[in-house]
Amino acid sequence: MKAAVVHELGGVPRYEDFPDPVPQDGEVFVRPRAVAVENVDKAIVNGTHYAAGRFVATFPMIPAFDGIGELEDGTLVSFGNLHPPYGALAELCVVDEKMTRPIPEGIDPAVLSVMSSAITAMSIKAGGELESGQTVLVQGGTGVAGRLTIAIARLLGAGRIVATGRDDDQLRELRDLGADTVINTAVPDDDLLRAYRAGMGDGYDVIADYLWGRPTTVLLRALIPDAFAFGKRTRLIQIGELAGDVVELPAASLRTSGLEIVGAATGLNAETMPQLYEQVLAWTRTGELSFDIERVPLSGIQAAWQRTDLRGKRLVVTP
Numbered sequence: 001m002k003a004a005v006v007h008e009l010g011g012v013p014r015y016e017d018f019p020d021p022v023p024q025d026g027e028v029f030v031r032p033r034a035v036a037v038e039n040v041d042k043a044i045v046n047g048t049h050y051a052a053g054r055f056v057a058t059f060p061m062i063p064a065f066d067g068i069g070e071l072e073d074g075t076l077v078s079f080g081n082l083h084p085p086y087g088a089l090a091e092l093c094v095v096d097e098k099m100t101r102p103i104p105e106g107i108d109p110a111v112l113s114v115m116s117s118a119i120t121a122m123s124i125k126a127g128g129e130l131e132s133g134q135t136v137l138v139q140g141g142t143g144v145a146g147r148l149t150i151a152i153a154r155l156l157g158a159g160r161i162v163a164t165g166r167d168d169d170q171l172r173e174l175r176d177l178g179a180d181t182v183i184n185t186a187v188p189d190d191d192l193l194r195a196y197r198a199g200m201g202d203g204y205d206v207i208a209d210y211l212w213g214r215p216t217t218v219l220l221r222a223l224i225p226d227a228f229a230f231g232k233r234t235r236l237i238q239i240g241e242l243a244g245d246v247v248e249l250p251a252a253s254l255r256t257s258g259l260e261i262v263g264a265a266t267g268l269n270a271e272t273m274p275q276l277y278e279q280v281l282a283w284t285r286t287g288e289l290s291f292d293i294e295r296v297p298l299s300g301i302q303a304a305w306q307r308t309d310l311r312g313k314r315l316v317v318t319p
Helices: 039-045 109-113 115-121 144-155 168-177 188-198 212-224 251-255 273-284 298-305
Strands: 002-005 014-017 027-037 064-068 076-080 095-097 100-102 135-137 160-165 181-184 206-209 236-237 259-263 293-298 314-318
Touching: 002 298, 014 298, 027 076, 027 109, 064 109, 064 314, 076 095, 109 115, 109 206, 109 293, 109 314, 115 144, 115 273, 135 144, 135 212, 160 168, 168 181, 181 188, 188 212, 236 293, 259 314, 298 314
Parallel strands: 135 160, 135 206, 160 181, 206 236, 236 259, 293 314
Antiparallel strands: 002 014, 027 064, 027 095, 027 314, 064 076, 076 100
16 A cells, blocks of 8 residues: 655655555454644654654654544544554554544535544633633634634634734734734743733633743743732643743742643543534534645645645645
8 A cells, every 4th residue: 555654753754655454353444535634743753742652663654643534335434543553644544443433424524634623722611611701812823723722712702812923924814713912922032021911901811822832931921910919810721832842930920820720631521522522513514613724645745744834724635
C-alpha cells in the first residue's frame, strides 16, 4: 500500500510504499477517507508530545492515529487507536472493531475528521463552566481551534470575546468571527500587559489558552489586582503550548486574583463527551458552526506537511 512514511524523529512524511497491515483477532480493515493533520500529530513526529514515546518507538512509521474511513462492507466509520508503526495516513488501516463508530449521515467525512478541534473548543463549557453573558479570552485565536473557540463562545452566549494573535490581518478576520476585542501579542511585554488589562473590562471569566509560554506569563501578571479585593473567579483552561511549554507563575496572580488553572480534559467524561459531540453536530447541521478545510491527496503529503500558509484552515488528507 501507499502511505505517508516518516523515517526519523522530526522527519517529514514521504509518499512511499509500506507493508500492508495484517489484522489480528477482533480487528477489521478500514480504508481511510479523511484524516485531519493536527498540531499533536506533528508534535508526536517531532518527539515533543508527552505521548510521543508510544508512536515513535520504531521507524519507519506512519503518522496520525484517527480518522474517518470505510469498512469492507462500505460502512463509513470513525476509527482510532492504531498500533504503531501504523497510522491513519495510509491507504489501508487495521483497527480493533470496538474502536470504530458509524458516522452521522449527511455530513462530509472531511468535516467529521476535524470535529475534534470543536470538541476541544467546547472546553470553555466543560472545564471553563462558561455562562451566558460572561467574558471569554481566547489565547491563540488565529489558529484552527482558536477560531472555533470564538465561534462556539458566541453560540454559547458569551457577552464579550477577546482574542489574541500575532498577525494583524488575521486578527481583523477574528472580528468577523465574533471577537469584540483583539490583541496582538507580537509587542513588547509592557505593551502587551497594558493590552490585556485594557481588554479585560471587569475581568476575564474564562480563558482558553492555546499559547502558554511568554504571552501567558504576561497575562498572569495582568491578572494581579492593584489593591486588596475579593478576586473575581477566572477559569484558565490550559489547552496548547504554541508559544512555549513553560510559564512564570507569580504567587500574587493566584493569591487574590480568583485565578483557577485547569487542564483541557477537565469536565470531560463518558457522560459529557457525547453531550458535547451532539451539540457540535447540531450546530454543524444547521450551519451555525463551519470548518475551514484544506484538502490534499495522500500523494501530496510531503509538501502539505510543511505548509505554513493555511491561515486557520485545517489540513485534511484524503487517501
